[in-house]
Amino acid sequence: MNSPPPPSRPPLRSVLLRSRKHTILGVDPQKLIKYFFGSNASVAIIVLVLIMVFLLREGIDFLPTYQRELQTYRRAGLEFCDIIDQPLQRNQALSSSLRQAVSASLETLSKPARDRRDAAFLLKRQVEDKTARPRDSLTQALEKTPPAPEQIEVMRHELKAASASAVAALSYPDFFSAAEREQLQREFAALTPEVTDLPPLLQALVAEFSTKDREARTKFAPLVQAQEEFEDATEPLQEVVDELKAKALETKEKAVEFEVLETNRVRLLEAAATEKDATEKASLTKEARESVSESVNLEERIKEITGRTAELREQVEKYAVVIEKAAAVLPQDAGTGAARTLVNEVREGIPAHAREMRAAAATLEGWRWDKPVSIFSVIGAFFFGTQWITNSSWQDFFGFVPLLTGSLVIAAIAILIATPVSVVAAIYTNQFASEREKEMIKPIIEFIQAIPSVVLGFIGISLVGNLIKDVSEWSWLQWVPGFPIQERLNMFNAGCLLAFMAVPTMFSLSEDALNNVPRAYIDASDALGATKLQTVFRVIVPAGISGILSAILLGLGRVVGETMVVLLVAGNRIAIPDFSAGPGVIFHPAHTLTGIIAQELGEVSRGSSHWQALFMVGIVLFAISLLVNWCARAVARRFEPHKA
Amino acid sequence: MSADPTVKTTPPPVVQVRDMDFCYGTSKALFDINLQVEYHRVTALIGPSGCGKSTLLRCINRMNDRVPSARVTKGEVLVKGKNIHDADVDLTQLRKQVGMVFQKSNPFPKSIYENVAYGLRIHGEKNKNALDEAVERSLTHAALWEELKDRLQANALALSGGQQQRLCIARAIATVPDVLLMDEPCSALDPISTLKIEELMHQLAKEFTVVIVTHNMQQAVRVSDYTAFLHLGKLVEFAPTEELFTNPREKLTEAYLRGTFS
Numbered sequence: 001m002n003s004p005p006p007p008s009r010p011p012l013r014s015v016l017l018r019s020r021k022h023t024i025l026g027v028d029p030q031k032l033i034k035y036f037f038g039s040n041a042s043v044a045i046i047v048l049v050l051i052m053v054f055l056l057r058e059g060i061d062f063l064p065t066y067q068r069e070l071q072t073y074r075r076a077g078l079e080f081c082d083i084i085d086q087p088l089q090r091n092q093a094l095s096s097s098l099r100q101a102v103s104a105s106l107e108t109l110s111k112p113a114r115d116r117r118d119a120a121f122l123l124k125r126q127v128e129d130k131t132a133r134p135r136d137s138l139t140q141a142l143e144k145t146p147p148a149p150e151q152i153e154v155m156r157h158e159l160k161a162a163s164a165s166a167v168a169a170l171s172y173p174d175f176f177s178a179a180e181r182e183q184l185q186r187e188f189a190a191l192t193p194e195v196t197d198l199p200p201l202l203q204a205l206v207a208e209f210s211t212k213d214r215e216a217r218t219k220f221a222p223l224v225q226a227q228e229e230f231e232d233a234t235e236p237l238q239e240v241v242d243e244l245k246a247k248a249l250e251t252k253e254k255a256v257e258f259e260v261l262e263t264n265r266v267r268l269l270e271a272a273a274t275e276k277d278a279t280e281k282a283s284l285t286k287e288a289r290e291s292v293s294e295s296v297n298l299e300e301r302i303k304e305i306t307g308r309t310a311e312l313r314e315q316v317e318k319y320a321v322v323i324e325k326a327a328a329v330l331p332q333d334a335g336t337g338a339a340r341t342l343v344n345e346v347r348e349g350i351p352a353h354a355r356e357m358r359a360a361a362a363t364l365e366g367w368r369w370d371k372p373v374s375i376f377s378v379i380g381a382f383f384f385g386t387q388w389i390t391n392s393s394w395q396d397f398f399g400f401v402p403l404l405t406g407s408l409v410i411a412a413i414a415i416l417i418a419t420p421v422s423v424v425a426a427i428y429t430n431q432f433a434s435e436r437e438k439e440m441i442k443p444i445i446e447f448i449q450a451i452p453s454v455v456l457g458f459i460g461i462s463l464v465g466n467l468i469k470d471v472s473e474w475s476w477l478q479w480v481p482g483f484p485i486q487e488r489l490n491m492f493n494a495g496c497l498l499a500f501m502a503v504p505t506m507f508s509l510s511e512d513a514l515n516n517v518p519r520a521y522i523d524a525s526d527a528l529g530a531t532k533l534q535t536v537f538r539v540i541v542p543a544g545i546s547g548i549l550s551a552i553l554l555g556l557g558r559v560v561g562e563t564m565v566v567l568l569v570a571g572n573r574i575a576i577p578d579f580s581a582g583p584g585v586i587f588h589p590a591h592t593l594t595g596i597i598a599q600e601l602g603e604v605s606r607g608s609s610h611w612q613a614l615f616m617v618g619i620v621l622f623a624i625s626l627l628v629n630w631c632a633r634a635v636a637r638r639f640e641p642h643k644a
Numbered sequence: 645m646s647a648d649p650t651v652k653t654t655p656p657p658v659v660q661v662r663d664m665d666f667c668y669g670t671s672k673a674l675f676d677i678n679l680q681v682e683y684h685r686v687t688a689l690i691g692p693s694g695c696g697k698s699t700l701l702r703c704i705n706r707m708n709d710r711v712p713s714a715r716v717t718k719g720e721v722l723v724k725g726k727n728i729h730d731a732d733v734d735l736t737q738l739r740k741q742v743g744m745v746f747q748k749s750n751p752f753p754k755s756i757y758e759n760v761a762y763g764l765r766i767h768g769e770k771n772k773n774a775l776d777e778a779v780e781r782s783l784t785h786a787a788l789w790e791e792l793k794d795r796l797q798a799n800a801l802a803l804s805g806g807q808q809q810r811l812c813i814a815r816a817i818a819t820v821p822d823v824l825l826m827d828e829p830c831s832a833l834d835p836i837s838t839l840k841i842e843e844l845m846h847q848l849a850k851e852f853t854v855v856i857v858t859h860n861m862q863q864a865v866r867v868s869d870y871t872a873f874l875h876l877g878k879l880v881e882f883a884p885t886e887e888l889f890t891n892p893r894e895k896l897t898e899a900y901l902r903g904t905f906s
Contacts, residue, residue: 520750524812527707527746528763528819529739538766543753 055622059615066398067378069609072259073395075298075369076252077305081245082395083364084312087356088241091234091323094346094353098227101342105223105335109216112175113209119173120184120205127188130166134159139193156192163189222331223343230350233322237315244305244312249394254296265291302369309364316361320354327351382616388574388591390600390610398613400620402576406491406590407560409577410570413495413586414559418502419552425503426510426548431536442511449504457568460497465489465569468496472587482584489571492586497569498559506555513547514540546636553632557625563594570595593621656725658683658822658853659704664719666696666703668711673699674877677719681823681870686845686854688868688885690861692900695874697857701825704728704855705742706735724822740767743816743852744825748832749808751800751815756783756792759800759811763819778818785851786814787844806837810844817852824848826856830863842867861901865889873897 024032073079107114128135138155141148167188172181180201187199198206217224268288275281327350334340385399429441465488472483517540525535541548571589574596579585597614604610657680666674674696681687689697699708703721706728708714720727728738740763751759760779761769769775779796783789788810792798800811809829816824826845830838845867848854858864864871865885872882873894881888881897892898 518750520746520748521752523707523746524750524752524815525762525766526710527705527739527744528766528815529736530766531736534766538762539752 052622055615055619059612059619062398062609062612062616063375063378063382065609065612066382067373067375069396070373070378070381072252072255074371074373075302076255077244077248077302077369078252078395080302080305080364080367080369081241081248083360083367084237084316084357085241085245087353087360088234088238090349090353090356091230094349095227095231097342097346097349098230101334101339101346102220102224102227104339104342105220106213106216108335109219110209110212113205113212115173116175117202117205117209119175120202123170123172123184124188124191124202126170127163127166127191130169131159131162131191134162135193142193159192160189163191220331220335222329223334226326226330230323230326230346233319233326237319240308240312240315244308245394247301247305251296251298251301252395255298258293258296261291261293298369306367306369313361313364316357320357323350324354382613386576388596390604396610398609398616400617402574403591403593403596403617404620405576406570407566407592407594409586409590410491410495410498410566410592411556411559413492414498414502415552415556417496417499418506418555418559421499422503422506422551422555423510423548426507426514427536427541429507430511430514431532431540442508445507446504448500451501453501453562453564454568456497456501457565460493460565460569461489464493464496468493468587480584481582482587485587487571487587487589489569490587490589491570491577494566494570495586497565498562501562501565502555502559505558506551509551509554510544510548513544513551516547517543546638550632550636553628553635557628557632560628561594561621561625563598566592567595567598572599593617593624597621657681658724659855660722660725661700661703662719662722664703664721665717666699666708667715667717669713672717672877674703677879679872679879679882681853681855683853684849684851685869686849686856686867687870687872688864689855689857689872689874690859690864691874691880693859696877697874698827700874701827701855701857704823704825705739705744707744709735736767740819741821742823742825743819743821745809745812745816745827745829747828749805749812751803751808751811753799753801755797756800756803756811757796760814760818763815767819782814782818783811785817785848786810787840787847788814804837806833806840809833809837809841813841813844813848817848822853824852824854826854828857828859831859838863861889873900875900 022029134155138152138159141152141155167185170185170188172184176184183201187201190199197203265288268284268291272281272284272288275284327347330343330347332340334343382398383400385397386401387397387399388402389395389397425441425445429438433441468490469485469488471477472480472485477483521539521543522535525539530538570592572591572595573589574591577585577588577590581588597617600610601614604614659679659681661677661679664674664677665672666677677700679687679700689700691697702708703716704723716729720729722728723738723742726733743763752762754762757779760782761775764775764778769778780789780793783792788807791807792803800808803811809832813824813826813829830841833841842863845854845856849869856864856867858867868885870882871885871888873880873888873892873896875896881892881894883893888897889901892901
C-alpha cells in the first residue's frame, strides 16, 4: 500500500495533560507577569498605609506629651497667673483705641503746625543727605590734630557750594510763605557741622507746634486725662501679676530642668544595668549619680503664689473700679467723628471688660494646682484651642482652631469663586461652543494646572494683593464690607488664587460629567421640541449633577491641601480671624493647616511637643482629605442612576 | 387645500413627502420619495437594514437637523399642508405637533410624573391642574395609569423595559401631537412587552396618526393600515398593508417578503 501514513496523533491521555512549558524559577511566566502587574498596583496601597502609619507614629505621642506640658503649666502656677493676665490683655486693645481717639482729636488743632514742622525737618534732612560727603570730609578734617586750616577752608567752600545747589533743588510745600521759604533756604545753605543748634526758623516751628499741641491738650483735657488714667490703672495690678508670673516661670523652669535630668539619670542607669564592661558601667553609674538635681517642691512654691489670691483679688477690684470711673468721665465729644466712634466703643467696652476681670478674679478661689489634667481636656485643648503659640518663653499652646478656621474660610472663598466659573465654563464648552472654540478652551484651562503654585504665590504677592488693595480704595466701592482693606496678603487674595488653581480640576471633571450624559436624553428632549437652553438646564445639567458635585468636592480637596500659595499669600497671622468684622473678615490675614506645617516643621527639634503637634495637624489634614474624597465618590454613586 | 364640503369626510394627508432627495454630505440617502400619511392611520415603513427607513422618519420632525451636513436637497415635506423647511416654521412647534418614540427607551432620570409633564413644561404650561390632567390622560392612553398611579413620584429608571417604552409613548403624546413617529419601538423589548405596545398602537391610532419604522414584517401586518417598502433609499412600493403583503405589485417587494434576497 502506497497511501500516506495517517498523521501521528499523541495518545488521548497526554493531550489532556498540561503541556510542559518554560518555567522561571519553577513558576509559570504568565503568573510572573500577573504578579508583576499586581504588585505594582499594590505599591500604591502599601505606600498609603505606610504614610498613615508614619503620621500616626509621629503624631500620636502628642497627646501625652501635651498632657504633661499642660500639667506642668498648671502645677507651676502659670495657669493661675493666666486667669488674670489673659483678660487683662483687653486693656491694651481698649487703650490703643483711646490713644487713637486722642491723637485724632489733638490733630484737629495741631496738624497744620505739625505738618509745617515735619516738612521743614524733612527738607533739612534732604539737604543733609545731599551734602553728606563734603560734610563728612569736613567733620574729619576738623577733628584731625593738628588742624590744617587751608584744607578746612577748602572743604568749607565745597560744603557751601553743595548746600547751595541742594537748597536750590528743593521743592517747598505750599504752607510755607515766600518769606519763610527764603529764610529756610538761607538757613539750610548755612548749615555747618559745628553748629548743633537748630536754625531759628526751625526752632520757631518746633515752638509753634508745641504751643498748638498744648492748646489742643487743654481743649481736650478730659479725654487726654481719661486716656492717661485708663492706661495707668493697670499698673498696680500688672505689677502683682508680673511678680507672680516671674515666680511661676521660675518654678516651671526648675521643674522642667529636674524632669530632663531625671529622665537622663534613668536612661543612664538603664544603660549601666545592661552594660557588660566594668569600667564603662562604673562611668555610666557615676554620670547618673551626677545627673541628680534638687527636686522641686511644687506644693510649697505654689503656696507662695496662691497665698496672694486675696491681694490679687483686691487689686482686680480696685482696677475695675478705676476703669469704670474712667469710663464714666470719658467725655462725649472728641475732635472727629472717627474719634467719637472710638471713644464710644471704649465706653461700651470698659464695663464688659471690668465684668470679665471680676469674673476671672472670682474663679481664682476655685483653682486647684493639683487637679490632674485629663486626656479629654488635652484633646479638647488641641481641637478646640483658640491659641497656637510656639517658642514662647511663657507657655506653648497648640490650639487647632485658628488654623482650621483659616483653612476653611480660604477654601470656602476659593470654592465659591471657582464653582460658578468652572461649571459655567464646562456647560458652555460642552454644549454651546463650536469645535474650534472647544479646541481652544480646553487646553488653555487645562494648562493652568501646569503653572507651579509658587509662581501663583508670586503673582498673589506682587499683583493680586496690590490690585485688591487699590480697588478697595475706590470711593464708589466703599459699601463693600471690609473696604478699604488693611493687608495686601489676606484670605481673599489666597482664596482667589486657589480658586484659579481649582478651576482646571473642576472644569475638566464637570465637562466629563456633562459628556457622560446619555445622548438618548438629549434626543428625547429635542424630539419634544425643547430649545437648546431648555435641554441644557432641564435635562443635561440635572443628569450630570452628581458628576458636577463630585467635581466640586474634588476641587475642594485640592484647595484644602494646597500649601505654597496659602503660605505665601494668606498673610500667616496665627489667630482666629475677627468674625465680628462681618463678611469683611475675608480681607483679614490668617494661617492654615498646610501653611503651618510647611513653615514650622523645618525649624522645630525632632520629637519635641511642637514637632508632634505639627504631625497631629498633618493627621487631621489627611483625615479631611480622605473624607472629602470619600464624599466625592459617594456623591458620584448616589446620583448616577443612568450608570446603575 | 380644497374647502369642498364633500372632501370633509376624508381629510387630506397629514404628512406629505413630495419628490424628496436627502443627502448626508455628498452621499445620497433617499431618492425621490413620495409618501402620504393619512389621518388616524398607522403607516409602517419596512425594508432591509440601511434602506433609509429611519432617515425618512426623522425627516418628518427634522431630527436630522442636528447632523451637520445632512439636508433635504430636493422636494419638500409637508405637515398639515405646511412645508416644514419654510423659514417661518418654528422647530419647537413642529416637534410639538410631531412626537417621536425612539428605538431604545429613554426616559429622563426624573420621576414618572416629571417625565410625562416635561413636554408641557417646556412649552410653558405651569398650571398644576392642567399638568395633573395631562399626565393622567397620557398615562391612561399609554395603558400605564393603572399600574403607576400610586407611584408617580418614583424614578422612571426603576421601571421595566416595556414600562419605560410605554412611558416614553406617554411622554410623546402628552403634548397632543398630530403625528407620532415610532422608530422600531419594540426592537429592544421582550415578546410580551411588544404585544402590549402593539395593542396600544391600535388604541393610539384612534387619536393620533402613527408612523412606525419596523424591522419585523409580522408587526407591520399586525399594526399598520398602510405600508411603505423602502430599498436602497428608494420607495419601492406604498400601499394598504393588506394589499402590499398579499398582492405586491413590485417584484422587489415580493422577493423581500418571501425573504429571497439578502
